[in-house]
Amino acid sequence: MIKVPDVNWLAIAPMMTLMVGAFVLLLLASFIRGRDRGLGTVVGLIALLASAGFAINLWSEPATTTMAGALQIDQLTQVVTVLIAGCGILTLLVAFGWNRMRENGGEFVALLLLIAAGMDLIAASNSFVTLFVALELFSLSLYVLCAFDGKSKASLESGFKYLVLGTIGSMVLVYGAAFFYGATGSFGFEAINTALSKAGSGDALVILGTVLVLIGLAFKIGVMPFHMWVADVYEGAPTSVTGFMSAATKIAAFVALARVLLDALPAMRDTWAPALIIIAVVTMILGNISALVQTNLKRMLAYASVGAAGFGLIAIILGGAAGTRGLIFYLAAYAPMAIGAFAVISLHERDHKGIATLDSIRGWGFDRPVAAVSMVVFLLGFAGFPLTVGFIGKFVVLGSAVEGNHAWLGVVAVVASVVSLGYLLRIILAMFDRGAKSGVMMAAAPGMGLLNLAIVLCLALVLVGGILPGLGLDWAADAAKSLAAGR
Amino acid sequence: MITISILIAVPAIAAVVLLVVPFARQAAGYLALLVSLAVLGGVIGFIYRFEPSAGYQFADNVSWIEPLGVRWHVAVNGVSLAMIAVTALITTCALGFALWAKRDRSHASAALILMTEAFLFLVFAARDLFAFYVGFEGMLIPLLVLLVVWGGAGRKFATLQVIAYTAFGALLMLLGILYLGLTAPNGPNFDMAAAIGRGGDWVFFAFAIAFAIKSPLFPLHGWVLPAYREASPEVAAVLSGVASKAGAFAFLAVLVPLFPAQAATYAWVFIALGTIGFLWGSLLAFRQRDGRGVVAYSSIAQMSFIVLGIFLLSDRGATGATFQMVNHALVSAALFLVVGWLETQVGSGSFSQLGGLARRRPVLATVSIILGMAALAVPGSSVFASEFLIMLGAFEYHWWLGVIVSLGVVLAAMYMLRWISAILHDRESGLAGTLNPLDLKQGALMAILPLVLVLIGLSIVPAQLTDRVDASAQALMSAAAEEAGR
Numbered sequence: 001m002i003k004v005p006d007v008n009w010l011a012i013a014p015m016m017t018l019m020v021g022a023f024v025l026l027l028l029a030s031f032i033r034g035r036d037r038g039l040g041t042v043v044g045l046i047a048l049l050a051s052a053g054f055a056i057n058l059w060s061e062p063a064t065t066t067m068a069g070a071l072q073i074d075q076l077t078q079v080v081t082v083l084i085a086g087c088g089i090l091t092l093l094v095a096f097g098w099n100r101m102r103e104n105g106g107e108f109v110a111l112l113l114l115i116a117a118g119m120d121l122i123a124a125s126n127s128f129v130t131l132f133v134a135l136e137l138f139s140l141s142l143y144v145l146c147a148f149d150g151k152s153k154a155s156l157e158s159g160f161k162y163l164v165l166g167t168i169g170s171m172v173l174v175y176g177a178a179f180f181y182g183a184t185g186s187f188g189f190e191a192i193n194t195a196l197s198k199a200g201s202g203d204a205l206v207i208l209g210t211v212l213v214l215i216g217l218a219f220k221i222g223v224m225p226f227h228m229w230v231a232d233v234y235e236g237a238p239t240s241v242t243g244f245m246s247a248a249t250k251i252a253a254f255v256a257l258a259r260v261l262l263d264a265l266p267a268m269r270d271t272w273a274p275a276l277i278i279i280a281v282v283t284m285i286l287g288n289i290s291a292l293v294q295t296n297l298k299r300m301l302a303y304a305s306v307g308a309a310g311f312g313l314i315a316i317i318l319g320g321a322a323g324t325r326g327l328i329f330y331l332a333a334y335a336p337m338a339i340g341a342f343a344v345i346s347l348h349e350r351d352h353k354g355i356a357t358l359d360s361i362r363g364w365g366f367d368r369p370v371a372a373v374s375m376v377v378f379l380l381g382f383a384g385f386p387l388t389v390g391f392i393g394k395f396v397v398l399g400s401a402v403e404g405n406h407a408w409l410g411v412v413a414v415v416a417s418v419v420s421l422g423y424l425l426r427i428i429l430a431m432f433d434r435g436a437k438s439g440v441m442m443a444a445a446p447g448m449g450l451l452n453l454a455i456v457l458c459l460a461l462v463l464v465g466g467i468l469p470g471l472g473l474d475w476a477a478d479a480a481k482s483l484a485a486g487r
Numbered sequence: 488m489i490t491i492s493i494l495i496a497v498p499a500i501a502a503v504v505l506l507v508v509p510f511a512r513q514a515a516g517y518l519a520l521l522v523s524l525a526v527l528g529g530v531i532g533f534i535y536r537f538e539p540s541a542g543y544q545f546a547d548n549v550s551w552i553e554p555l556g557v558r559w560h561v562a563v564n565g566v567s568l569a570m571i572a573v574t575a576l577i578t579t580c581a582l583g584f585a586l587w588a589k590r591d592r593s594h595a596s597a598a599l600i601l602m603t604e605a606f607l608f609l610v611f612a613a614r615d616l617f618a619f620y621v622g623f624e625g626m627l628i629p630l631l632v633l634l635v636v637w638g639g640a641g642r643k644f645a646t647l648q649v650i651a652y653t654a655f656g657a658l659l660m661l662l663g664i665l666y667l668g669l670t671a672p673n674g675p676n677f678d679m680a681a682a683i684g685r686g687g688d689w690v691f692f693a694f695a696i697a698f699a700i701k702s703p704l705f706p707l708h709g710w711v712l713p714a715y716r717e718a719s720p721e722v723a724a725v726l727s728g729v730a731s732k733a734g735a736f737a738f739l740a741v742l743v744p745l746f747p748a749q750a751a752t753y754a755w756v757f758i759a760l761g762t763i764g765f766l767w768g769s770l771l772a773f774r775q776r777d778g779r780g781v782v783a784y785s786s787i788a789q790m791s792f793i794v795l796g797i798f799l800l801s802d803r804g805a806t807g808a809t810f811q812m813v814n815h816a817l818v819s820a821a822l823f824l825v826v827g828w829l830e831t832q833v834g835s836g837s838f839s840q841l842g843g844l845a846r847r848r849p850v851l852a853t854v855s856i857i858l859g860m861a862a863l864a865v866p867g868s869s870v871f872a873s874e875f876l877i878m879l880g881a882f883e884y885h886w887w888l889g890v891i892v893s894l895g896v897v898l899a900a901m902y903m904l905r906w907i908s909a910i911l912h913d914r915e916s917g918l919a920g921t922l923n924p925l926d927l928k929q930g931a932l933m934a935i936l937p938l939v940l941v942l943i944g945l946s947i948v949p950a951q952l953t954d955r956v957d958a959s960a961q962a963l964m965s966a967a968a969e970e971a972g973r
Contacts, residue, residue: 386621402665414658429643432636473554
């Protein structure tokens with residue numbers, strides 16, 4: 001007789017809502033073909049809002065574990081749930097007017113909900129098994145979403161590349177986890193931590209395990225030298241999906257990394273910290289330099305996103321209360337800028353009926369002043385200019401570096417930021433190129449309003465978060481306490 | 488109690504309104520001008536209520552970002568108030584000039600100029616390092632867009648240069664600010680008063696490089712020429728008139744009081760660089776073939792001279808530098824507007840296309856000669872008074888420094904006279920010969936005249952300014968002067 005573990009349904013309500021939403025949608029979608037888009041969007045919005053609502057309700061509850069200790073429901077989980085739900089909602093608004101949504105809107109939204117559920121589960125995972133299952137749940141759905149535009153070769157290529165390289169990353173991760181099981185007899189983060197802090201960190205098995213886990217997660221985050229998939233996948237995926245990926249995937253993968261390194265493997269710090277430092281430095285510099293030579297906007301921002309991931313690593317390396325708070329706030333700050341920037345690219349693609357390049361956006365800023373000015377704000381946010389939320393994110397992460405006596409990492413980040421200005425300015429200069437009038441001005445199409453709404457919402461989030469970030473910083477600090485390092 | 492925050496808020500709010508509300512073209516320009524006049528009126532009110540011996544005044548100090556220990560702490564002393572006043576004046580004139588020049592998308596251009604003003608006020612009034620940084624780097628945002636959208640043909644390169652240089656400096660400073668703020672005893676505290684004397688050498692240089700780039704101080708002046716050349720005249724006036732003063736002001740009001748020991752130890756570096764920059768800039772100004780080049784290089788020279796004055800770490804140097812900042816702001820802004828006006832009238836700023844413009848253009852000739860005389864520091868002019876103070880300080884420092892600096896002042900006379908003769912007195916040549924004889928009048932004159940009048944006013948009663956800034960400048964300098972044994 002198998003003993004069924006106790007399930008705290010309320011604690012997992014945020015994830016369950018999303019999954020239920022996804023299945024309901026898949027069922028319904030097969031009955032009412034043709035009106036998928038409206039239905040999918042409405043159900044998706046309801047599920048995401050409900051999931052965020054449940055998470056907010058759970059905010060003041062004490063942290064618990066459920067499902068026989070496989071899931072850890074704490075404030076970090078809730079913050080990630082709300083953030084992912086926010087990313088999902090904005091993505092739905094961006095995607096609404098997209099052609100493919102008209103035909104397969106139901107499936108699109110269902111996949112999106114499954115991804116969100118997977119990401120929430122990652123934040124809640126308390127063992128390598130849960131982590132792997134959650135990772136695969138979101139990854140597999142995301143592969144499909146990347147390849148969603150079946151008529152476009154680029155989209156199929158993007159999905160396929162992501163599938164192959166993502167799977168390699170997952171395999172390596174599982175392989176690493178197996179070593180920990182061999183060495184400590186458990187997959188649970190807490191048990192591994194206890195065993196390692198007793199046994200010491202000298203065991204070759206454990207060191208190998210640490211390296212493999214690190215590589216596996218580095219694939220997911222997309223830091224150098226495991227970033228090869230990022231540019232191709234970002235470029236080929238539907239733009240709304242790309243925006244979602246660069247914001248939400250980064251949140252999920254970084255939280256996974258934080259859970260594993262800071263909760264399960266703090267004893268192995270001497271192994272992973274030096275490696276991460278090298279990865280962070282290389283990624284920040286080379287990621288931004290690679291972006292300099294791109295002309296395709298999505299590729300350019302893909303490399304920018306690689307560079308930003310390198311910057312986020314600083315916070316994990318430093319750990320501690322300041323580092324973990326910095327990490328969570330930085331991830332949250334990055335989301336509206338990334339989704340906003342890709343939403344503007346989406347808008348341009350619809351105006352221009354083609355891909356967005358530095359050439360195609362020449363002079364476009366004068367046709368779409370609101371979107372273009374928003375883009376300027378998002379790009380300056382990436383560079384960390386004051387009054388944008390990106391500045392506060394940069395401020396807290398650099399602050400943790402300075403506080404942790406790693407000011408030199410801060411100097412590297414500063415140099416990388418200056419390099420990043422090179423390509424960010426190229427986009428701004430091209431948009432406001434007086435010499436070339438783009439002249440392509442699409443008539444109002446369905447979904448344009450929602451897309452504009454998404455851009456303006458992102459703009460508002462970026463500016464409000466940049467001017468009055470106090471509340472967000474408090475939440476990030478509370479959530480950071482869920483990690484052992486944040487206490 | 489009305490505080491200095493209101494001065495920052497009014498142009499900022501007006502800028503947002505102008506950006507969001509679709510005003511008609513003329514209306515937007517006039518509205519912005521009205522706002523800037525109101526701000527100028529407010530500044531005059533503050534000047535009258537200002538108590539020269541009472542230190543920082545009109546303060547606001549409330550919590551801003553609680554978890555980071557950041558406070559909204561703004562206040563002004565004599566030096567900052569002088570800079571705020573000159574900023575308000577130059578902004579008004581710049582907006583007036585933009586109105587006259589009929590810029591396209593005038594609501595956006597006016598909004599961005601007002602936004603720059605707000606950021607500059609924040610730089611001059613901030614007493615919290617975070618707020619200071621927001622102003623210091625934030626002002627790049629409107630200036631960047633102003634350059635990109637309304638700049639000249641070479642604006643791409645110019646923008647890249649400006650942003651790369653200044654952002655690099657600012658980010659270095661950010662690391663320094665983080666260090667000072669986060670290592671404060673009793674938790675994070677970014678207040679300037681709490682940071683005094685706590686920074687080490689690297690923090691000092693992180694700040695110093697940022698300010699040296701902004702000023703600009705030789706050899707970090709590479710971004711200046713393209714920016715001044717490509718910006719539209721009113722933006723160039725704001726850039727060279729007051730945005731660059733943010734750097735020099737920060738040397739005097741942030742770097743020296745916060746790092747008295749390092750300022751005393753490394754003063755010679757800045758004196759040396761200031762001297763080189765002064766001579767180098769003056770020589771290059773002499774070789775330029777167009778008006779903007781002359782004004783740009785003379786700006787580099789003058790800013791180096793001001794930094795030199797600050798790092799003499801003496802009361803005379805500090806007062807002289809403040810006075811000179813105000814004077815140079817007025818002169819360079821007015822010169823850029825005149826040069827820009829000439830470019831729009833003639834179609835070129837090159838000396839080969841100009842010449843003999845004094846004929847049939849009495850107003851232009853008068854304004855140019857007054858400005859030229861002021862710039863070359865004719866005895867009796869306000870610039871003479873301020874340069875004299877700095878030179879006196881230099882002689883006190885060492886007699887040979889005084890001699891070298893005097894040489895630079897002579898060079899200033901040479902390039903200004905060359906400029907005057909090139910545009911006013913040579914034979915009517917090039918495009919200028921074929922022009923219809925339009926003189927400086929109405930709109931453009933109204934934009935330039937206030938600057939000239941204030942300059943004349945300061946020449947007559949310089950004590951109106953020096954009496955108000957003297958005590959503040961000395962207070963900023965006292966700790967470092969003590970360290971330096973002066």
